[in-house]
Amino acid sequence: MSDTEIPPGVNLDRVWTNVASEVWRRHPGPLERGAARLLRSPGLARALLTTPSLLVPWLAATVVVLGAGAAATLGTNQPLVALVAPAVAASGIAYAYGPGIDPAWELTRSTAISDRMVLLVRALAVFAVNAALGAAASAASGMAASITFGWLVPMTAVSALALAGATLARSANVGVAAGLAGWTIMVLGSHGATGRLGTAVADSTLVVPYLAFAAACCGVVWYATWPARRTL
Numbered sequence: 422m423s424d425t426e427i428p429p430g431v432n433l434d435r436v437w438t439n440v441a442s443e444v445w446r447r448h449p450g451p452l453e454r455g456a457a458r459l460l461r462s463p464g465l466a467r468a469l470l471t472t473p474s475l476l477v478p479w480l481a482a483t484v485v486v487l488g489a490g491a492a493a494t495l496g497t498n499q500p501l502v503a504l505v506a507p508a509v510a511a512s513g514i515a516y517a518y519g520p521g522i523d524p525a526w527e528l529t530r531s532t533a534i535s536d537r538m539v540l541l542v543r544a545l546a547v548f549a550v551n552a553a554l555g556a557a558a559s560a561a562s563g564m565a566a567s568i569t570f571g572w573l574v575p576m577t578a579v580s581a582l583a584l585a586g587a588t589l590a591r592s593a594n595v596g597v598a599a600g601l602a603g604w605t606i607m608v609l610g611s612h613g614a615t616g617r618l619g620t621a622v623a624d625s626t627l628v629v630p631y632l633a634f635a636a637a638c639c640g641v642v643w644y645a646t647w648p649a650r651r652t653l
Contacts, residue, residue: 511600
């Protein structure tokens with residue numbers, strides 16, 4: 422098209438920019454629209470649904486791991502689901518904070534929503550999903566009620582440790598390593614002291630230390646996400 426054929430007052434660059442933005446714009450699905458209404462923030466809903474550990478491949482892997490734990494529990498009569506669930510949750514929680522891994526990282530850094538709010542919503546959602554999957558696996562494995570619900574407190578502590586490691590080191594992989602290492606040490610240490618594999622999740626005297634440790638880790642997360650420490 423020559424310049425003489427362009428209608429007066431028409432800016433083709435702007436027209437094509439609008440066309441391109443419409444073509445590449447991602448239209449939210451029903452789940453995202455529902456989350457936006459619930460959270461009252463489309464940006465927060467988009468950040469939530471792009472959390473790496475809430476995507477289908479990760480959830481499928483979580484189901485497989487917990488399913489294998491349930492099968493092993495039935496075969497060995499050991500509380501393997503209760504021991505595996507905190508480690509799985511810790512890995513997912515660490516990937517709720519993922520510079521270099523999270524596809525929506527730049528989005529979460531450029532919105533008016535605070536980093537802490539995005540991280541809080543993501544972490545709670547990941548924890549709730551993993552707790553529900555762990556409870557289902559526990560029910561399928563036929564474990565006692567005390568064991569079934571006993572792992573929720575250590576799951577909280579290990580998840581907080583993983584999130585603290587991820588935010589402090591600004592690396593999801595570091596958070597995963599911290600969470601898995603901490604939980605492995607706890608399980609093996611408890612087993613060595615009592616001779617029972619499930620002590621780390623069945624001993625009620627550990628509830629208060631777990632909760633205190635989780636609170637300390639939350640303090641680390643609060644410090645690591647302080648606005649003055651933000652760097653792009």
